[in-house]
Amino acid sequence: MRLQLLSDLHLETEHFDPVPVPGADLLVLAGDIDSTWEGLARFAGWPVPVILVAGNHEFDRRELDTAWPALREHCGQLGLRLIERERHVVTSPDGRRIRFVGTTRWCDFELFGPGRRVKTERAGEFFARVMRSTQHGEPFDAAAVRREALACRAWLADELACSGDWDATVAITHFGPSLRSADPRYGDQPGTASFCNADDDLLPHADLWIHGHLHCRHDYRVAHPDGRETRVVCNARGHGHKNESDGYDGARTVDV
Template sequence: MRLQILSDLHLETETFDPEPAEGAELLVLGGDIDSTWDGLERFRDWPQPVLFVAGNHEFDGRELTLAWPALRERCEQLGFTMLERQSIVRTGADGRRIRFVGTVRWCDFNLFGDAQRERVLRAAAYFMRVMRSTHHGVPFDAAAVLTEALACRDWLAEELARPAGDWDATVAITHFGPSFLSADPRYGSQPGTASFCNADDDLLPFADLWIHGHLHCRHDYRVRFDGHETRVVSNARGHSPRGEPQGYDGRFTVEV
């Protein structure tokens, strides 16, 4: 199955006209499409089925307990599928059945372990203030994000480890990066990187392809474990004032 991948379009401020990729059978939206949600309208009546995993900025200035059901309803109205701690199986033109396992997978700030915990949490506080979100009426701060992140992690680990079923390959979709290998090379091992990547390397072998966004740079690398190979891909666009979309290919596709 050939997948077109888009994420981090930030259509609330960016000018970008997404176009279907030739030969694609399904479009994956990996989050941070538009913090106002208005830009999701551009994917109504898309010629291929659309799978959407939310990013952190889909919740900017919102109460999460209300935003989740409202966002799901918006996606249903637009005719595409949102995955949050859910999996779905789709059949490609070649007859192969692909399992898609999706969750935002909030960051748990454990990328560098205990050694940098204090510095990581100080950096995380800044990103949470930018979001200005609440959860059950209180600020969605680093502690609240951690709680959600661990719930995502538990679900993801359990779902990926399910015994082989009626699918031929597994694609994991998370907004946050699954490994330090996905760190933005501009920032590397700075404490703030732990707000963008998780240490989910142990889960990578359970997927054939892992799609993520969040970091405003592109990635396409492979990780091998005992003869199994997992391809990790991000096709994030980013912000024009920072030059991040330079060379961006909105028709980028991968085969799974």
């Protein structure tokens, strides 16, 4: 199955025209497509099925309790499949069954271990103030982000451990699953824990892991003791005014 990958288009401010790739069987949107949600309409009537995992900026200045059902309804009206802590199994053209598991994942601020969490949470407060979101009527601050992240992590760990009648597993998260996905511009600074999680122990359960959030591109493989490997791919566009979109390939595909 051939997947076209797009994320971090930020269509609320960026000018980018997504185009279907001939030969792709499915489009994966790995979050931060448009904080206003208006740009999602560009994917209505897409020639192949579209799976979306929401990014953090899909919730800018919104109340999460009401935004989630509203976003799900909006995507449904456009013919897009939003998955959040859900499994979606698709049969590929060659008859193989591919399990997609998706969640925003958020960040639990333990990328560098519990000993550095005070500093990483403090750095995370900056990004929470940028979002200006709420949950249960209270500010969606770093502590709230962590609670949501841990719930996502628990679901993801349980789901990935499940066996079933599928031939391959694709995990889709907005946040990166490993420090290996860090933006090289920032490395192991405390703020990087607002972009990546230490989900390396979950990687062996997925054949392919797609993420966004980091405004840079990644494509690396992680080998496992049993001889298998997991491919991790991020095809995030980012902001043009920061030159993050230079050389961006909106026609990027991967096979699974």
